[in-house]
Amino acid sequence: MDLPYIFGYYAIGYVVTFCALSRSQDRINRTDLATIDLSSPSERLKALVPCYRIAGLLPLLADRCFNNTNCNKLLPHSDFERLDSGNGRNMVEMTPTTVTRFFSNVRKWTAVKEIYDFLDHRIPHAEFIHRSLEKDLGLVFKPRGCKCKPTNCEQLVEALKYVTKALVALHDLSFMHRDISWEKVMRRTERENEWFVCGFEEAVGAPQIYPRRSVRWGSRRRV
Incomplete structure (x- = not known):
């Protein structure tokens, strides 16, 4: 509950949109960050940039996982x-x-x-x-x-x-x-x-x- 936002994505056909979900009182807000059309070869290469940056967050995400011994x-x-x-x-x-x-x-x-x-x-x-x-x-x-x-x-x-x-x-x-x-x-x-x-x-x-x-x-x- 102390996380400021949840990072995610949604897809409509080949069009993928990276987004962030945040809580505002009793509502959930969605902020679209980037949209990529995976039907295009150039757009597929473009998608590697956010994926590479997301990979850098994996150690931080691991630290947030429950410490279930x-x-x-x-x-x-x-x-x-x-x-x-x-x-x-x-x-x-x-x-x-x-x-x-x-x-x-x-x-x-x-x-x-x-x-x-x-x-x-x-x-x-x-x-x-x-x-x-x-x-x-x-x-x-x-x-x-x-x-x-x-x-x-x-x-x-x-x-x-x-x-x-x-x-x-x-x-x-x-x-x-x-x-x-x-x-x-x-x-x-x-x-x-x-x-x-x-x-x-x-x-x-x-x-x-x-x-x-x-x-x-x-x-x-x-x-």
Whole structure:
């Protein structure tokens, strides 16, 4: 809450705009900083300048990460966990190697399964459906991960490498995650320093390529 602003970006087609979000009393203000058209080769080279400057901030960002000493352990979690948000949303059960999410209705279960079936093993460093439980409206995912943020610059850079590879592959399929955040980045439990992306429930295809699917999958969330 003591951060003066949050740096980010948004994209419309090939046009990417870097921006800053700041709080003003009860409002969130967006300040556009630079706009780049990635369809142009010269603009792509131009984009390297802000990216290079952002890279210089990584050590500072790492210092702001939570100092969670448990993250240095290989298994900083219980082998078996059951989570219930208590507000009617999905139930989650975890084993040492899998994560099972249960859904409240067939429509939601089918929509999520359709997205993951389309992306099945086409995205590196991302969770995938290991087994479907149609009768129980559940989906079993692999790999198992733990929610812990990077604790130093080296871990931050490694995590960003894995996330970037996953998002590049996703965008090559003309899909957008639409809900990417540290809550959707997990550290693998069986490997020392490997990260993966999860939570593709809100993913949506480009309207010009998947007009019907985009409307159906995107109707549950505003862009």
